[in-house]
Amino acid sequence: MQRLKPVDVVIAGGGLVGLTLAKEITARTSLSVVVLERGQPRKLSDYAAGMDELDYALRYRMMQNLSEETATHRHSSKTSAVPIRQYGSFNPGTGVGGAAEHWGGISYRFYPENFRLASYLREKHGNRVPEGLTVQDWGVSYEEIEPYYWRAEQLIGVGGKAGNLQGKTVDGGNVFEGPRSHEYPNPPHKLSYATTRFEKAARELGYHPYPVPTATLSRTYTNPDGVTRSGCAYCGYCTRYGCMIGAKAQPTNMLMPVLAKRKNFSLRTGCSVRRIVHSGGKAEGLSYLDAAGNEILQPADIVIVASWTLNNSRLLMLSKAGEPYDPATGKGTLGKNLTHQVSQATRVFLDKPLNAFMGAGGLGIGISDFDGKEGVDHFPGVLRGGNIRLMSTGEGPISGFGAVPPGEVEQEWGSAWKKAALQWHDRVASINTEAEHLAYRQNYLDLDPTYTDKYGDPLMRMTLDWTAHERAQGAMVAQIQAQIGKAMNGRVAPPNSRLLEKYTITQYQSTHVNGGAIMGTSPEGSVVNPWLQHWKIPNVWVVGGSAFPQNGSGNPTLTILAITLRAADGMIDRYMKHPGGLA
Amino acid sequence: MKRREFLSLPAASLGGVLFYTLAGEPVRIEAQTGEIKVPLRFFTTAEARVVQAACDRIFPSDQNGPGATEAGVVIYIDRQLAGPYGRDKYRYTKGPFVESVPEHGYQGKETPREIYRAGIRQLENFADLPAAERDQRLRAMEKTTFFRMLRQHTIEGMFSDPLHGGNANMIGWQLIGYPGPVMNYRDEIDKNYGQEFRRKPVSLAQIVGHPVAGWEEEKG
Numbered sequence: 134m135q136r137l138k139p140v141d142v143v144i145a146g147g148g149l150v151g152l153t154l155a156k157e158i159t160a161r162t163s164l165s166v167v168v169l170e171r172g173q174p175r176k177l178s179d180y181a182a183g184m185d186e187l188d189y190a191l192r193y194r195m196m197q198n199l200s201e202e203t204a205t206h207r208h209s210s211k212t213s214a215v216p217i218r219q220y221g222s223f224n225p226g227t228g229v230g231g232a233a234e235h236w237g238g239i240s241y242r243f244y245p246e247n248f249r250l251a252s253y254l255r256e257k258h259g260n261r262v263p264e265g266l267t268v269q270d271w272g273v274s275y276e277e278i279e280p281y282y283w284r285a286e287q288l289i290g291v292g293g294k295a296g297n298l299q300g301k302t303v304d305g306g307n308v309f310e311g312p313r314s315h316e317y318p319n320p321p322h323k324l325s326y327a328t329t330r331f332e333k334a335a336r337e338l339g340y341h342p343y344p345v346p347t348a349t350l351s352r353t354y355t356n357p358d359g360v361t362r363s364g365c366a367y368c369g370y371c372t373r374y375g376c377m378i379g380a381k382a383q384p385t386n387m388l389m390p391v392l393a394k395r396k397n398f399s400l401r402t403g404c405s406v407r408r409i410v411h412s413g414g415k416a417e418g419l420s421y422l423d424a425a426g427n428e429i430l431q432p433a434d435i436v437i438v439a440s441w442t443l444n445n446s447r448l449l450m451l452s453k454a455g456e457p458y459d460p461a462t463g464k465g466t467l468g469k470n471l472t473h474q475v476s477q478a479t480r481v482f483l484d485k486p487l488n489a490f491m492g493a494g495g496l497g498i499g500i501s502d503f504d505g506k507e508g509v510d511h512f513p514g515v516l517r518g519g520n521i522r523l524m525s526t527g528e529g530p531i532s533g534f535g536a537v538p539p540g541e542v543e544q545e546w547g548s549a550w551k552k553a554a555l556q557w558h559d560r561v562a563s564i565n566t567e568a569e570h571l572a573y574r575q576n577y578l579d580l581d582p583t584y585t586d587k588y589g590d591p592l593m594r595m596t597l598d599w600t601a602h603e604r605a606q607g608a609m610v611a612q613i614q615a616q617i618g619k620a621m622n623g624r625v626a627p628p629n630s631r632l633l634e635k636y637t638i639t640q641y642q643s644t645h646v647n648g649g650a651i652m653g654t655s656p657e658g659s660v661v662n663p664w665l666q667h668w669k670i671p672n673v674w675v676v677g678g679s680a681f682p683q684n685g686s687g688n689p690t691l692t693i694l695a696i697t698l699r700a701a702d703g704m705i706d707r708y709m710k711h712p713g714g715l716a
Numbered sequence: 717m718k719r720r721e722f723l724s725l726p727a728a729s730l731g732g733v734l735f736y737t738l739a740g741e742p743v744r745i746e747a748q749t750g751e752i753k754v755p756l757r758f759f760t761t762a763e764a765r766v767v768q769a770a771c772d773r774i775f776p777s778d779q780n781g782p783g784a785t786e787a788g789v790v791i792y793i794d795r796q797l798a799g800p801y802g803r804d805k806y807r808y809t810k811g812p813f814v815e816s817v818p819e820h821g822y823q824g825k826e827t828p829r830e831i832y833r834a835g836i837r838q839l840e841n842f843a844d845l846p847a848a849e850r851d852q853r854l855r856a857m858e859k860t861t862f863f864r865m866l867r868q869h870t871i872e873g874m875f876s877d878p879l880h881g882g883n884a885n886m887i888g889w890q891l892i893g894y895p896g897p898v899m900n901y902r903d904e905i906d907k908n909y910g911q912e913f914r915r916k917p918v919s920l921a922q923i924v925g926h927p928v929a930g931w932e933e934e935k936g
Binding site: 181188191192193194198203206213219323325326367370377485486488490491529534545547551555559583584585635636637638639 | 808851875912
């Protein structure tokens with residue numbers, strides 16, 4: 134193994150988290166920062182030629198190459214896992230910018246009680262909670278995280294409308310959200326026709342519709358780093374694509390222009406991190422294979438693990454950096470509290486054309502009347518809810534073709550189907566939900582005993598299934614989705630009832646897989662402390678969705694960015710002055 | 717070296733009928749004569765004829781507009797199977813291969829190329845059968861992986877950018893009024909509420925001003 138000259142900070146992963154930390158450290162210190170990224174560099178000018186639904190939305194051209202590395206899944210520890218052989222329920226990224234290049238831009242905050250969910254549920258329900266619930270408090274309060282939410286919103290330029298400004302409820306925003314110190318940096322998007330229909334119906338039903346907050350800019354915007362991006366053009370090539378005009382917040386157009394000017398920053402692409410090298414509670418650095426296949430050790434004073442959520446846990450497990458979680462005893466922390474989000478969608482067939490090919494990843498109208506703690510008490514067995522929204526993300530001609538109301542045709546091919554599909558084409562909208570996924574004792578991550586990656590290292594194994602609670606959440610939101618769909622004067626198709634029967638790896642739900650290297654208040658219950666610093670190896674920081682003790686209902690990226698910015702403050706303002714455990 | 721195989725198509729059929737949703741009526745233009753010989757990358761001529769005959773039943777050419785034959789869907793599928801997708805370059809293909817529950821999806825070892833070859837073998841003499849008999853044969857295999865793939869690929873070949881070999885003359889996009897990957901709707905997104913906004917389609921190559929190679933062109 135070739136041993137390089139030491140640097141001050143080495144970061145595994147050149148995505149949103151890794152590059153944000155690199156930007157903060159290189160702006161505020163003179164320390165040398167090296168980012169190791171397994172994928173390739175990207176630039177905005179590549180993205181125009183990527184406006185191709187087949188290669189990008191259907192064949193996942195920007196995502197992790199599954200032939201080299203995937204995860205395995207099983208429904209319970211009584212069965213054996215099989216590999217996720219092709220893309221399905223979530224889409225991990227790769228390359229500079231990671232999944233934040235091809236995200237949709239939706240930028241929710243979590244609710245105040247999300248950060249102290251265990252305490253909240255105990256106060257409200259006592260012991261009357263489902264068997265095996267392992268939700269935990271985050272060790273950081275909403276009040277502590279709020280300034281970081283605000284910084285994150287300015288960095289990526291979120292557009293929206295506040296529903297709670299410094300405790301004062303504001304009509305037209307999400308009136309159920311936690312207090313905001315400031316109005317959003319940008320106004321909401323223009324509305325598509327379909328979203329106006331949803332908004333009107335929801336308001337008539339007495340709900341509180343609001344524009345979905347988004348980092349697909351609603352106007353030209355300059356962020357606090359001086360990076361100017363143009364407003365969204367609603368082309369619809371957004372989620373699963375890179376934005377060719379840079380309206381969407383992407384590390385390549387938001388962080389790389391700043392980092393490119395920093396002399397103390399370097400980015401090495403084509404470099405696959407293999408292990409955190411550590412002994413006696415101190416990390417020496419990261420070992421990796423470079424593009425030419427050379428084994429290299431990059432020593433560093435601080436090691437930051439900043440890859441996608443499952444990869445963070447996997448690198449820790451492969452490096453034996455933490456005590457593996459055992460669901461039988463509840464002991465150990467690494468791999469604990471794996472969560473996804475609870476998805477449910479209702480199709481609504483409408484009387485008018487929607488021009489649904491226009492849109493943006495974050496263009497939508499939502500309600501949160503059955504989200505977080507709201508509205509759930511009317512639904513037995515439901516502890517926490519989810520948002521309900523209609524998004525106009527830009528429908529491609531392939532995936533947008535073929536939907537017909539149930540029972541209208543006998544088979545989904547041939548002349549009769551073609552006729553019906555043409556008749557209903559561009560008249561179908563989908564009302565979607567993402568609901569909070571609570572943490573359970575039996576849902577966790579460990580290393581697969583059978584399947585390996587291209588280097589022969591074990592794949593991450595997900596043991597995950599839905600419980601009665603998620604099915605009750607799904608039934609609740611399906612009822613409201615149908616109610617709104619009917620109020621839109623639409624023909625409503627019932628949701629896929631099988632989606633929440635058993636966890637499926639074949640149908641896309643979201644890329645919001647979280648947990649595994651969770652944050653918390655004690656080393657007995659979590660892998661990292663509330664500053665995302667490893668409890669046992671204080672010069673290792675593990676940053677990302679892997680730190681979520683359980684999942685919120687909103688899209689997680691903004692919360693990931695907020696805890697990343699807070700971790701940067703802890704690292705720079707405190708740890709670098711007095712190295713050691715911060716909590 | 718393998719003898720090159722071609723698919724001969726009447727020129728008038730391939731993209732010969734243009735269907736403008738804008739105008740609301742089918743309009744025949746480019747009245748080409750003679751035959752076009754399309755070099756095949758994966759299929760034999762006989763296999764291509766079977767696949768074309770099947771796609772033609774999945775998305776037929778009828779009174780509601782052109783179908784898979786005019787769009788050149790078989791050419792699209794041929795190129796996909798010849799490329800990285802067809803040989804599973806980006807699918808996890810390490811063993812052991814274990815059949816699991818439906819929630820785990822396709823766990824097989826066979827590549828799309830192998831699935832097609834085996835599926836086509838089930839369709840002996842298919843291309844020469846009358847339409848009703850072809851429908852019957854396809855209905856009998858509706859639940860197979862091969863048929864599900866064929867149906868999905870037919871839709872892809874109808875509506876993917878013409879750079880992939882299907883959607884000839886953007887015939888599929890004209891059928892549904894899809895304008896192509898237009899970069900800017902800032903002035904249109906909040907107008908035309910409830911009314912069709914339909915432009916004559918443009919392809920990705922036309923928009924960026926140079927040819928764009930699909931993933932299927934990747935070598936190795």
